[in-house]
Amino acid sequence: MCRRVERIAPVIMLLACAAPLLGQQPPPQPTVNVPPAATPASGTDDRYRFAAGMSDEQEVALERTPAGVRFTWPRTSKSWDTALLGIRSWGAEAEPWVEITTPAAMVRHYMDPNALGLRWLNLTAMREQLRDGTSVELRTHGVTIEAGRAALRLFDNDLDLRGTILILAPHPDDAEIAAFGLYAGRKATIVTVTSGNAGDFNYRADLSDPAEHYLWKGYLRAVDSVTVPWQGEIPPDRCFNLGYFDARLATMRQAPEQVVPELYGPNQDVAPYRRANIGRLLSVDSRTNTWNHLVEDLADVLRKVKPDVVVMPHPWLDTHLDHEYTSVAAIEALEKAGGNPRFLLYTNHAFENRYPFGPAGTPVSLPPWSSADLAVERIYAHPVGLELQRRKLYALESMHDLRPSPEEQRTCDLPGVARRPDYPRVQAVDYLRRGPRSEELFFVYSRDGAKEVVRSFLARAAAQSEPR
Numbered sequence: 350m351c352r353r354v355e356r357i358a359p360v361i362m363l364l365a366c367a368a369p370l371l372g373q374q375p376p377p378q379p380t381v382n383v384p385p386a387a388t389p390a391s392g393t394d395d396r397y398r399f400a401a402g403m404s405d406e407q408e409v410a411l412e413r414t415p416a417g418v419r420f421t422w423p424r425t426s427k428s429w430d431t432a433l434l435g436i437r438s439w440g441a442e443a444e445p446w447v448e449i450t451t452p453a454a455m456v457r458h459y460m461d462p463n464a465l466g467l468r469w470l471n472l473t474a475m476r477e478q479l480r481d482g483t484s485v486e487l488r489t490h491g492v493t494i495e496a497g498r499a500a501l502r503l504f505d506n507d508l509d510l511r512g513t514i515l516i517l518a519p520h521p522d523d524a525e526i527a528a529f530g531l532y533a534g535r536k537a538t539i540v541t542v543t544s545g546n547a548g549d550f551n552y553r554a555d556l557s558d559p560a561e562h563y564l565w566k567g568y569l570r571a572v573d574s575v576t577v578p579w580q581g582e583i584p585p586d587r588c589f590n591l592g593y594f595d596a597r598l599a600t601m602r603q604a605p606e607q608v609v610p611e612l613y614g615p616n617q618d619v620a621p622y623r624r625a626n627i628g629r630l631l632s633v634d635s636r637t638n639t640w641n642h643l644v645e646d647l648a649d650v651l652r653k654v655k656p657d658v659v660v661m662p663h664p665w666l667d668t669h670l671d672h673e674y675t676s677v678a679a680i681e682a683l684e685k686a687g688g689n690p691r692f693l694l695y696t697n698h699a700f701e702n703r704y705p706f707g708p709a710g711t712p713v714s715l716p717p718w719s720s721a722d723l724a725v726e727r728i729y730a731h732p733v734g735l736e737l738q739r740r741k742l743y744a745l746e747s748m749h750d751l752r753p754s755p756e757e758q759r760t761c762d763l764p765g766v767a768r769r770p771d772y773p774r775v776q777a778v779d780y781l782r783r784g785p786r787s788e789e790l791f792f793v794y795s796r797d798g799a800k801e802v803v804r805s806f807l808a809r810a811a812a813q814s815e816p817r
Contacts, residue, residue: 393719394467400726400798405429405503411436413496417447417489420499424481429503431730432472432479433715436487437495438464445492446707451478451485456787459707461700461717464492469502471714473730474787506729506793508691510535512657515650515690517679519662519671520595521545521574522748525581526784527695528660529741530733531791533581538654539588540630542643542675544622545570545750547595547612549769554756560614564621566750567595571625573748580744585627591646592622594638598674605640630654640678647682656690659799663694663792664806665723666716672698673806680803683796692799693729693791702778705790709782710738713790721809724801727793738785745784 399406405427411418418436438445441464448457449472456474470487472479479485487494514537518524524532524539532539546567556562575588593601594611601609610617623633631649636642661679662672676694696704699716715728733741745751753773760766776782794802 393465393717395469395715395718396720396722397469397715397718397725398722399502400724403504403726404728405505407501407503409434409499409501411487411494411496411499414486414488417487418494418496419484419486422479422481422483422485423501425503427503427505429505430473430476430508431504431506431728432476433469433502433504433728434472435467435469435500435502437466437499438468438492439466439495440493441465442491446490447492447494448488448490449475449485450488451475451483453478456712457707458712458714459705460492461704461706464717466719468717469715471712471730471788471790473732474712502728504727504729504793506727508729508793509657512536513655514538514658514660515540515654515656517542517647517659517661517675518574519543519598519669519675521570521577521590522745522751522780523662523672523697524574524660525577525741525744525748526697526780527662528693528789529581529744529784530737530789531660531693531731532578532583533737533740537583537587538630538650538656539574539578539583540647540650541571541574541588541590542598542678543593543595543671544568544590544619544625545574545595546622548750551750551754551769552756554754560611560616563611563613564616567592567622568625569749571622573750575626575628577744577747580740580747587628589626589628589630589650590622591631591643592619592625592636593643594619596671597638598640598643598678599670601638601640601643602674602677605644608637608639610638643678644681644685647678648685651682651686651688655688658693659690660693660695660791663696664803665809666694666696666718666792667698669698672696676799677803677807680800683800689796692794692796694794694799694802695789695791705783705786709742709785710735710787713786713788715790724798724805725792726795726798729791729793730788731791732788733786738787742781742785745780751780 407423409420411420443462445460458470516524516539518541520543544567546563571590574590575585578588596612597609608617617637618635620635661676664673664676704716705713
């Protein structure tokens with residue numbers, strides 16, 4: 350009986366976090382602390398630059414209340430699927446959050462630590478309750494929101510997700526972290542670029558030689574990448590792992606024709622990892638690890654799948670090199686293959702891997718961004734209901750690299766056993782906290798918009814690499 354309680358407890362906690370999104374009456378309100386602050390400050394504003402004419406921008410008046418601010422939902426003549434409210438925060442503490450309340454529902458929105466300046470709150474989860482004249486209250490904890498004028502942005506993405514969707518994942522588990530709710534039960538093909546044969550030395554108790562260890566780890570993760578999506582009703586024959594080497598994409602692009610070996614061993618062939626594939630989207634024969642081969646393979650994928658929507662990382666926002674260069678390779682492949690898909694760009698690595706903030710089941714908003722002006726066409730917050738959040742949680746838990754190794758599990762809490770640095774978990778960066786949310790957030794671009802995102806990313810990268 351105790352074992353059963355331990356297994357279901359995370360799901361109960363997840364459902365409890367997300368229960369207010371079901372339209373229930375808000376629970377009794379707790380005491381909310383508004384931290385003192387001498388004066389509002391400009392802070393580190395989010396430097397998102399929204400394209401003209403691609404969202405409905407309205408101005409609302411934030412009125413000061415004892416617990417925060419409130420405003421009245423304006424009359425909106427256009428339909429919308431995603432709503433962002435731009436607020437200015439100041440006096441923030443380490444774990445700030447805002448309770449967004451209407452007469453019919455409440456969600457708790459978590460912000461970045463010490464948030465200061467312009468931030469965008471995601472109100473999409475309350476779409477059914479937001480009507481002309483509805484009073485919306487923002488009760489703050491550990492942060493102050495500046496009263497006065499604020500921008501409300503409403504997006505009508507007009508996305509037809511009944512068409513063909515191509516999910517590009519840099520590593521096994523990235524498709525699930527970013528887009529399990531989006532792809533589940535749809536006409537989706539999932540292509541994972543690398544085998545995931547790098548990272549933690551998880552299985553050193555059984556395989557002490559690094560080359561042997563990472564060859565095994567890569568194959569194990571490649572198997573995960575083609576089987577775990579079945580939990581989202583995507584069969585293994587619609588999944589394919591290209592088998593390129595983890596943590597090598599940026600190096601590969603520096604010399605596109607050069608064969609780049611694995612990070613921890615001499616192997617130069619992706620075939621050992623392609624053996625994990627059940628489907629035959631591409632050949633599983635011997636193929637060397639080069640940038641040109643990667644781009645050719647992705648071009649073949651685009652020609653065969655003919656996607657209406659391509660889901661891939663945002664190279665500006667995602668701080669992992671493999672994520673950045675997966676999207677570079679995809680755009681280079683698009684030049685070869687043709688087609689005119691819409692692009693949904695995600696980020697799995699932002700704010701030192703602590704984004705999104707707060708517990709599982711809570712909303713996701715734009716990651717804090719202040720490095721440079723970033724062009725944004727549209728934002729789409731894809732709703733993920735409670736049942737789908739639960740399925741996503743267990744899909745993530747099925748990934749070998751996101752759970753303790755067999756050695757860590759069989760030794761449990763025995764003293765004197767060597768542990769890797771993140772054993773058993775570091776909650777702040779754990780995907781089982783960050784992944785299952787009430788929405789999955791995407792930056793939406795046209796073909797030309799996505800090409801410009803990659804072009805500007807490469808220009809910025811080149812400028813940063815030049816000697817000063």
